[in-house]
Amino acid sequence: DAMVIQNPRYQVTQFGKPVTLSCSQTLNHNVMYWYQQKSSQAPKLLFHYYDKDFNNEADTPDNFQSRRPNTSFCFLDIRSPGLGDAAMYLCATSRPGRQGRSDGYTFGSGTRLTVV
Amino acid sequence: AQSVTQLGSHVSVSEGALVLLRCNYSSSVPPYLFWYVQYPNQGLQLLLKYTSAATLVKGINGFEAEFKKSETSFHLTKPSAHMSDAAEYFCAVSDPRGGGNKLTFGTGTQLKVEL
Numbered sequence: 207d208a209m210v211i212q213n214p215r216y217q218v219t220q221f222g223k224p225v226t227l228s229c230s231q232t233l234n235h236n237v238m239y240w241y242q243q244k245s246s247q248a249p250k251l252l253f254h255y256y257d258k259d260f261n262n263e264a265d266t267p268d269n270f271q272s273r274r275p276n277t278s279f280c281f282l283d284i285r286s287p288g289l290g291d292a293a294m295y296l297c298a299t300s301r302p303g304r305q306g307r308s309d310g311y312t313f314g315s316g317t318r319l320t321v322v
Numbered sequence: 323a324q325s326v327t328q329l330g331s332h333v334s335v336s337e338g339a340l341v342l343l344r345c346n347y348s349s350s351v352p353p354y355l356f357w358y359v360q361y362p363n364q365g366l367q368l369l370l371k372y373t374s375a376a377t378l379v380k381g382i383n384g385f386e387a388e389f390k391k392s393e394t395s396f397h398l399t400k401p402s403a404h405m406s407d408a409a410e411y412f413c414a415v416s417d418p419r420g421g422g423n424k425l426t427f428g429t430g431t432q433l434k435v436e437l
Contacts, residue, residue: 210365248412248427249366296365310356311425313365 209233212297212314219287219321227282227317229297238280239311240272241296249296255280256302284319292321324349326396326413328428336436341385341400343431345413348394355396356414356425357387366412372396383407408435 210231219225229238237256241249253262255274269291271283284291295318298311329344347353354373358366370381377389387398396413413428 212365215363246430246432248429251424251426254424294363298366310368310371311366313358313367315365316363318363 210297210299210312210314212295212317214317215315217317217319219284219319221289221321222286225284225287225319227284227295227297227319229280229282229314230278231280231297231299231312232278233299233301233312234277235299235301235312236277237300237302238274239298239300240270240280240282241298243294243296243316245293252282287319287321289321292319294318324353324415324417324426326355326415326426326428328411328413328431330431331429332432332434334434334436335403337405338402341398341403341407341433343398343411343413343433345387345396345398345428346394347396347413347415349415349417351417352391354416355387355389356416357381357385357396357398358412358414358427359383360410360412360430362409369398369411403433403435405435405437408433 213228239254240252243249252266269285273281294316296316297314300311325348327346356371357369359369360366369385370379372379372389380386385400410430410432412430414425416425
């Protein structure tokens with residue numbers, strides 16, 4: 207089945223130690239997103255790629271970076287994780303709507319990041 | 323800017339009872355609207371979407387929602403709750419200009435289903 211896969215499902219990292227989360231998709235969708243979801247909160251968009259074009263949200267901290275080497279893969283890099291960065295990180299993909307229609311997003315299962 | 327407001331962060335119903343989860347939107351243009359469900363430690367799964375076609379939208383697992391422009395609402399309903407419906411539900415809105423790419427989520431409603 208075509209899907210969005212996030213690895214690992216659970217990640218423990220040390221305070222200040224760089225960490226990378228990965229996302230891959232078999233849907234061939236143009237757009238890939240990274241969301242941060244803290245406990246009992248709505249997902250918050252960090253950034254997204256439309257093909258190779260990177261779009262950062264204005265309030266995304268510089269500590270968060272992303273790479274998209276090809277259509278299928280997208281990475282989230284946290285350069286110096288703090289305790290406040292502990293969250294679920296969700297990757298999603300979408301295909302831009304044609305003729306004004308949208309298919310919504312397809313989400314991965316998420317990576318739960320713990321910072322110790 | 324677009325936004326959605328979900329009234330009630332927690333809703334509890336009895337098994338077999340009607341489920342009603344409320345969502346109101348704010349948008350300067352006719353929006354696209356979505357409902358997603360999230361089970362513990364999982365990603366979000368699309369339940370249904372409104373993209374300017376029929377105002378009554380049917381989704382998976384027996385859920386449906388009605389777009390009411392006059393009330394700026396997109397409430398989610400299910401006639402008879404099942405234990406497996408217990409989860410968190412998110413309403414989301416996107417701007418159809420540019421293909422409706424960016425979703426803005428509400429704060430979520432935790433649905434509890436009791437015997």
